[in-house]
Amino acid sequence: MxxxxxxxxxxxxxxxxxxxxxxxxxxxxxxxxxxxxxxxxLPWLGDQCQTCALPLFAPGMTCGQCLKQPPAFQQVAVPWLYDFPVDSLITRFKHSAKWPYGRLLGELLAHYLQHRFDEGLPRPDYLVPVPLARKRLRQRGFNQAGMLANWLGTFLSLPVNEQLITRTKETPAQQGLNAKARKHNLRGAFTLVNAEQVQGCHVALIDDVLTTASTAEAISRLLIEAGAWRVDVYCLGRTAKPEE
Structure with a gap:
């Protein structure tokens, strides 16, 4: 049988x-x-500002904004313009919980970062995702920056610290706000949980899209003032022009 x-x-x-x-x-x-x-x-980012990765018309240059008012972070590493189809993939990952799209972009970003490390970009001590406010986290069910950071940490063998920065102030969504309103919106929005963990460290912030860099600037300044040696920003897409 x-x-x-x-x-x-x-x-x-x-x-x-x-x-x-x-x-x-x-x-x-x-x-x-x-x-x-x-x-x-894919819309690979070409010539760009050496600091904030704003698309420029010639290589090896720094944009006027970074020259006039240098940001707290040292450098932005980003592979793509926030353009089709990357913008669509990020939107589906972020707002429709299409995680395979996010993981795909995360894996490609990891390959891009490893290439940059091989070319001399310093490896960070650990990765820190940009946090979501509790209300938005409950609504969405996940933090896309946290998921991206964990995928990058696995691919690049880098530790991830999701508890270092918290978002203690509920603020309106940054989308649709101009640069000045974004900065005002983020005033006092983030809190550093343990300053001792950043003293003398190289920290890399992880986010999905960089537009005016207001969020990255606010968190980076918080980290630098706490004693961080260097802060870099890793993200998936860079807008072609900050919103006026």
Whole structure:
């Protein structure tokens, strides 16, 4: 007597399972679910400000805003413009809980950062995601920056500290606000939990999109004033021009 019914059809072999590109649905052989053609056509950021990564028309330059008022962070590392299809993928990940899109972008960002490390960008001591306020966290159910930081930490073998910075002030969403309103909106919004953990350390802030850099500036200044040696910012997309 057989324990299992006889089956003469093809057996599904997990180790040979083919995955599809999340953008064009073509079969891919790579570990990341994106084909070479789609990855090449992503809106890669070219010439940019050496500090805030604002797109510029020539390499090796610093934008006027960073020259006039240098930010607290040292450098922004970001691979793409916030343009199609990266903007759509981030939106689906962030607002529709389409986590595979976020993980895909996180893995590609990790490869980009490893390349930058190999070229001389200093590796941070640990990663710190930009926190969400409690109300927004309850509504969304997850912090996209926290998930991104944990994926990066795994890929790059870097520790992640999600408890270092808390958002203690409920503020309106930054989207739709101009640069001045964004800065005012974030005044006193963040609190450093343990200043001793940042003294003499190189910290990398993790976020999804950098627009006016108001959030990155507020947290970076908090860290620098607490004794951090250096603060960098890693994110997925950079807007082409800060909102006026």
């Amino acid at each position: 057989r324990c299992q019914p006889r089956y003469d059809g093809p057996v599904y072999i997990w180790l040979k399972n083919k995955q599809h590109c999340l953008l064009c649905q073509e079969d891919v052989e790579e570990t990341a679910p994106i084909c070479m053609a789609c990855e090449t056509e």
